[in-house]
Amino acid sequence: MKVLLSFFFTAFLFCTAADAQSLDSLLPVRGFCIAAPKPAQLERFIGFIKTELAPRNLNTLVLRVDWNYQYKTHPELSDKDALSENDVAKLVKAAKESGIRVIPQVNLLGHQSWASTIHNLLREYPQFDETPAVKMPEKYAWPNADSLYCKSYCPLHPDLHQIVFAIMDEICDAFESDAFHAGMDEVFYIGDKNCPRCSGRNKALLFAGEVNKIQEHLSLKNRSLWIWGDRLIDGRTTGIGMWEGSFNNTYPAIDLISKKVVINDWHYERPDPTAALFALKGFQVITCPWRNAPNAVQQTRDMIQFRKSATDSTRKNYLGMMQTVWSGAEQFLNEFYSNPDNPQAPGLTASNCFRTMYDEINGKNKIAQK
Numbered sequence: 001m002k003v004l005l006s007f008f009f010t011a012f013l014f015c016t017a018a019d020a021q022s023l024d025s026l027l028p029v030r031g032f033c034i035a036a037p038k039p040a041q042l043e044r045f046i047g048f049i050k051t052e053l054a055p056r057n058l059n060t061l062v063l064r065v066d067w068n069y070q071y072k073t074h075p076e077l078s079d080k081d082a083l084s085e086n087d088v089a090k091l092v093k094a095a096k097e098s099g100i101r102v103i104p105q106v107n108l109l110g111h112q113s114w115a116s117t118i119h120n121l122l123r124e125y126p127q128f129d130e131t132p133a134v135k136m137p138e139k140y141a142w143p144n145a146d147s148l149y150c151k152s153y154c155p156l157h158p159d160l161h162q163i164v165f166a167i168m169d170e171i172c173d174a175f176e177s178d179a180f181h182a183g184m185d186e187v188f189y190i191g192d193k194n195c196p197r198c199s200g201r202n203k204a205l206l207f208a209g210e211v212n213k214i215q216e217h218l219s220l221k222n223r224s225l226w227i228w229g230d231r232l233i234d235g236r237t238t239g240i241g242m243w244e245g246s247f248n249n250t251y252p253a254i255d256l257i258s259k260k261v262v263i264n265d266w267h268y269e270r271p272d273p274t275a276a277l278f279a280l281k282g283f284q285v286i287t288c289p290w291r292n293a294p295n296a297v298q299q300t301r302d303m304i305q306f307r308k309s310a311t312d313s314t315r316k317n318y319l320g321m322m323q324t325v326w327s328g329a330e331q332f333l334n335e336f337y338s339n340p341d342n343p344q345a346p347g348l349t350a351s352n353c354f355r356t357m358y359d360e361i362n363g364k365n366k367i368a369q370k
């Protein structure tokens with residue numbers, strides 16, 4: 001009996017290893033992106049890594065940390081209830097034991113505010129604000145007269161990068177990470193006509209300059225840069241629009257930034273196959289769905305097909321898939337474990353999309369595509 005059990009156990013281990021190996025060639029990156037948990041949710045989130053992420057053969061976890069860390073270099077930028085160095089060590093250990101690489105994200109350039117709240121960098125250093133004349137509204141509404149979606153920092157402010165680079169170095173050290181995610185999506189304020197440094201400058205050059213500056217700093221410690229891809233897509237010509245593509249003339253930056261930058265190509269409304277655009281330009285690219293499960297299945301199949309049909313030179317650029325979650329970790333875990341539907345848009349939840357996409361990746365998806 002003991003011998004039999006041992007045989008089954010060995011066979012199980014072998015199957016798991018073999019599955020992971022064949023998945024690595026099918027989709028080298030199998031990711032999940034979410035806000036880093038607050039300290040009160042840490043243990044619960046670690047449980048989620050072990051019981052839900054690892055068994056699905058996931059191997060990459062992007063955690064949006066932003067100011068949810070007790071920075072020693074710049075404590076003034078930390079949230080009040082932020083993760084400690086010890087908390088992060090626990091999280092990284094759990095991920096490593098599950099074979100998962102962790103990449104921290106701090107939003108750079110754009111997303112320096114949300115709705116009517118200024119985030120910590122511009123709160124502490126208002127001189128970095130690209131549009132200081134735009135005041136935060138008491139009650140935020142979109143659209144608005146200022147076209148305020150999120151504030152941006154001024155990439156040409158001479159005192160900015162000393163602070164940003166210290167934050168990047170510290171968070172990568174804490175997460176023992178060989179990559180850093182800088183966000184850089186949905187940058188609407190760039191090259192503002194009233195900025196004394198940026199006024200009149202080419203927006204693609206400004207965007208590319210900031211990407212390259214960040215990439216060059218990371219490369220000093222052999223770390224790679226990940227960013228969202230939307231500012232590099234021509235939103236008008238493609239019909240993709242002003243969110244998932246660029247209407248503010250940043251898109252020529254696709255030919256100006258380092259090919260070492262890894263592109264996270266997010267599409268939430270339609271499964272636009274723009275991974276091919278990036279891969280053929282020489283970028284490594286990961287396709288990212290959010291809450292539309294049928295789209296995520298289509299995007300996964302497209303990525304697998306791209307890898308199959310590409311030349312040897314281009315195949316290596318199609319890295320894989322990453323589920324994105326835009327609620328906090330606590331809200332997502334509540335949704336994941338209690339399975340509520342989305343009352344505003346039935347069927348459209350990140351937890352449903354996550355389950356379906358990983359069923360598809362692991363060959364367990366029973367839902368046929370339309």
Ligand SMILES: [Zn+2]
Binds near residue numbers: 192
């Ligand atoms: Zn500026």
